[in-house]
Amino acid sequence: MTWIPEAASNLASKVDGVLLVITLISIFFFVLITAVLIYFAVKYRRKSEDEETPYITGSEPLEIIWTVIPSILLILLFVHAYVVYKDMRTPPKDAVDITVTGKQWLWTFEYYNGKKTLNELYVQQNRPVRMVMRADDVLHSFFVPAFRVKQDLIPGRYTQLWFTPTKIGTFDIFCAEYCGTGHSAMLGRVIVLSPEAYDIWEKGVGTDGGGAVASLPPAELGEKVYKGKGCNACHSVDGSVVLGPSFKGLYGREGVLEDGSSYTADENYIMKSILEPQEEVVKGFQPVMPSFKGILSDDEITALIAYMKTLK
Amino acid sequence: MANHAVATNVYVPFLEKKGILSWLYTTDHKRIGILYLISVSFFFLIAGIIALLMRIELLTPVSDFVSPHTYNVLFTLHGSLMVFFFIIPGLAASFGNFLIPLMIGARDVAFPKLNLGSYWIYLLGTVIVLIALFQPADTGWTFYTPYSATTDTDVILITLGVFVLGFSSILTGLNFIVTIHKMRAPGMTWHRLPLFIWASYATAVLQLLATPVVGITLLLLIAERSLGVGFFDPAKGGDPVLFQNFFWFYSHPAVYIMIIPAMGVISEIIPVFSRKPIFGYKAIAYSSLGIAFISFFVWAHHMFTAGISEVAATIFSFLTFLVAIPTAIKVFNWTATLYKGSIELHSAMLYALGFIFLFTIGGLTGVFLGALAADIHLHDTYFVVAHMHYVMIGGTVMGFFGALHFWYPKWFGKMFNEAVAKLAWFLVFVGFNVTFFPQFFLGVQGMPRRYATYPEEFESLMSLSTYGSWILGLGVLIMTVNLINGLFNGEKAPQNPYGSLSLEWQIPSPPPHENFEEIPHVTDWPYGYGKKKEVDA
Structure with missing residues (x-):
């Protein structure tokens, strides 16, 4: 079992960095609180009915410590996540635009050269892609776990996201925003091709089922x-x-x-x-x-x- | 702590009067509390059974138990019934009603008839929703447009039910605010109030200020569907994201309407079973208000991927991090209360300790979702489902169960079987973790929520989660049977079985009709356990 899908975009490892830092801090606090909780519950378990307990109502230094330390950590986490987010939201100038339309329950991809594919997105390894997205009917959300990107598609306006695929292969596209009866069937795939293979696909001697394949029975x-x-x-x-x-x-x-x-x-x-x-x-x-x-x-x-x- | 009166008149417990009308026309806050308790428990069990059905469907990747449409209906019902009919009115209205007058030394709430009216409105809302079950909606409990404006299922009836319910919540909130301001017994200063009262006060403010917004939003949705007005339809110049803004402006504070009363419960249970004063009283009291205040300014953290601007997302992320601080302060203070205590692991205490453990997980995983870059990956996956259930079940429901076990003797004058209660707690605790902990991993791996069918790679964790739901279901069943059995066969409860110092335990169990023979004079706070040193005031 893998913990998280293989990081297959330039953004993925940065997002994983954020996840890792938060995970480590969370584990630290969780273990700390649980350990103290169990230690106290065992150590101070009532042994007799007339046990005496001290009258302790609080401690200002402790309150300050456990307010200030988490606050500092939280602000650092916020900044870290923000810096990566800023990257995720700023497509480079040389990114190739691909238009995505979500409609119940299909993904349509339109490329700069007029090619159109359904449910299968063809991209080239190491070339940044900017997805320009629109929904035809209700909300959808374009989610590629391996790239760690997600963005809702909204009727009546364009939204965008970008990524640079770094690994050759096929990766799942999920619709992540509930869109009706066929929501869980609104699946697609990103196919990342090497520059050479992408060239061949681009010229239309394709394997996408929509190209010039008239010679087939x-x-x-x-x-x-x-x-x-x-x-x-x-x-x-x-x-x-x-x-x-x-x-x-x-x-x-x-x-x-x-x-x-x-x-x-x-x-x-x-x-x-x-x-x-x-x-x-x-x-x-x-x-x-x-x-x-x-x-x-x-x-x-x-x-x-x-x-x-x-x-x- | 209080010069409570010794009963001189004949003691008649409030439960004494029989007959359905004595319940439907009652203005006794304790009886109205019971009416809420029965109603919310009914919806908890129904929505829980629906959840079990959903988990059965999700045992395998394909759609083999129910159709995808039916699955969508099931999660819509599960969410709306749990949120609007169980968890929002749950602790706030049932235990709020029962405890607020008792804890502040009053004979009833400020407006007893309005209080009964609130319950009738709640009942009307439930009737509308039960009718809506014949043609159930498939929108999810969030009713997002444009889907909710265009689906063929009946959205109007269920939203109308929720709309009606809102008035019950608003009026109850108003009633409690006035009660806490005006009805406190002599000497019951703000800083002598039990922390459950502080929590109820913060909750009531949220109910009063936030609920009207969701009411208006649902009316707009009904207008959009029935009259064709284009508030949210882009074709008519509307904006679907506007609905999300409106909806979460209520529904995020609503999360705190659900959790803050449970935090109040925990703050009551822990000192009693530790025989220690609550640690950091003021920190806990004010952090409730702090959470309530900040909760109004974090709603868009549900919408980081919904097309809001990067600047807005950044501001909302920052404010979300702020809300984590008062929450963490509470957890530290509860834990510190145990220090050098004399701890009895009563079933109520087990639920309270379970709360701290599970709520800590719920809170920490919330940090992942507040962090911008991490949320982009985790949003709308099972990670969110797990996080939310750790807060809602691990937090609120554990608090609710804890409250049930803790105040049961006071409320009903009977005792339940403690050994069975501990067994049920164990099953609930284990079952809950087996159900929901795997969902964090599913979410990180990319499994989207609200999927009737799912890719095979998720099957092992998904079926593990389903097995867990059976353990959890068994635990809840045993607990329910045990508590109901106690009503009929339980031993008679003493006035103060745990040696609590709070006012409600200084009167007979169950309390008489107007609670106090004579209004008590309060001279100290309710947490004066342990041996004082001479300087302590």
Whole structure:
């Protein structure tokens, strides 16, 4: 078990420094108070009913000592945490801007060159990134534990945070501000690439499921779309129900909608459910899916349906 | 300490009158205290059961016991019921009502009918919320906009219930302030007041000044939902963060409404079972007022990541550090009271010592959250959940349980089984730590709060926490059964089983209807234990 996720950004080790100092001071005071408490409780345990106790009502020097020492320590802690915070809130001039939009329950990332990814954020190792953030519907919060950064996304205004990823790898993105039914499914990943790999990704011969991958068979492309565009957050492929119906055996299924009418999950029904998901909701499910209009291309929808057909 | 009167008339305990109307129309502060005690205990148990259900869902990473929506409803109910229906009125209204007149040597509170009115308002609020349970909200107890303004669940009814409840809190606060100012027995100077009274006074001021703000905020939210007024909706020129400012302007002082009375309880229990004067009386008394005052200026420490300016965040962080100082002073003084005492580990004392231990953890982990850089990482994770429960359960609930065991003989005139009470304490103490201590680690590792499902890497600590909740639940169950059993089968309680010097113990258990045959003349403070040297005044 690790105590804290591996520090994977320039800010992380500074934040860990603050955490460590507070932890050590806390342990000191906790051990001190507990030890004294237990020592007194054992040593002065009542032995007989007519025990005499001294009439001690206080001590001014002690009051001064235990007011002044914690005060000094607290002010030092405050300053230390403030200095690191100031760093965390001041992005360097050469940071690359990436726009994040939070919407129930998807992360959309838009890059300077017009590329767009869902739930997966691609960044380059050792290059500072400034996230410019906005929410479409309700509050969300962008949280990457490995980077020790967190910032709420608020409808109607921009917020920001920045970091420099220092380790190559994949790190969790959590939504940390409660945003409704799918809150705990609003997960993403930061993928930190080496400069060379980032170059390749940037030029679009990508692996993000959204690039030029037309050479793939439709069902395989569909699987990439399923994983890359966030379908997998709410739809399983093994028959279990997460938030929405499982894709397993979905194609061709017949059933009843919320309003009592019946449906058949053919190509048109599936397309409509992706583009206007609030319109025809299957009985037993909640109308909580976001529209993928403008997010999935026609080709990608076709590929997704082809992928569904393979899930019997 | 007091020339209490010897009963010359026939002694009739206040519990003597029977019949439901004798309760619903009572203006006796002790009976109204019991009404609150029953009500808040009911909500504590309901909200506790809801918590156990949540922990069962969280035993595994996937959603297998209840749906994510149901989970969201459960944590909303758990939070709102615990906060608004149990912990805010908990000690302040139940023990406040029972103890304030008894401790200051009065026959009742200043406005007995208003006092009953406050309880009826509380009851009205609870009825509204019980109706709201049929269509429960899923917003979390904080009702953050814009989600609370747009969710399909019924937010209006539950917020209306909380709004109504606010009036009960305001009027009780007003009543207690006037009572403490005007009804003190002759000789009961401010510096002879029991520390529970100082704590109740600080709490009452907070209730009076802060509660109207949350009332207005919830009304604005109701207007936004039902009339479409855009206070918090950016599309209509509103600001969602404004709601958070309003909400925490009340809800942070409310944290101290919850904890300060418990600190008062601890200050009463420790001297009695140590047979020592309280150490640093004035430091403890004034630190209650200090905490109450500063608590009005720290609300935005809940919002460091919510888009407030860096300057605001820095100021609020600094003020938050200030509030730690009077809190630390109290802990040191309680501990010092034990020095050279004659300590009896009665169940009430065990809860008091448990309080110091757990509240110290709650307080120290609060320093992490007040520190800007650390809070950015820890905010909205299980670290906050753990911290808050160490303060609220480790602090307030331990104080509440301690108070229950300590004043039980006085209030009901019966004794409970002390051995069973100790066993229950042990289970509560162990269960609580097993439940909540792992959550500090979960939070540091990044596990966000309010997650119905969670990544597998958190499973071992999450299930450990669930096992702990079962021990805690068992402890509370045994304690409840023991206390209820004592009412029916307990031995008769003597007037002053612990040898306390405070006024309430100088009259029969349970006290007669108007408490004092003759209003006592107070000549000394209530902590004069131990052998005085000749110079001591």
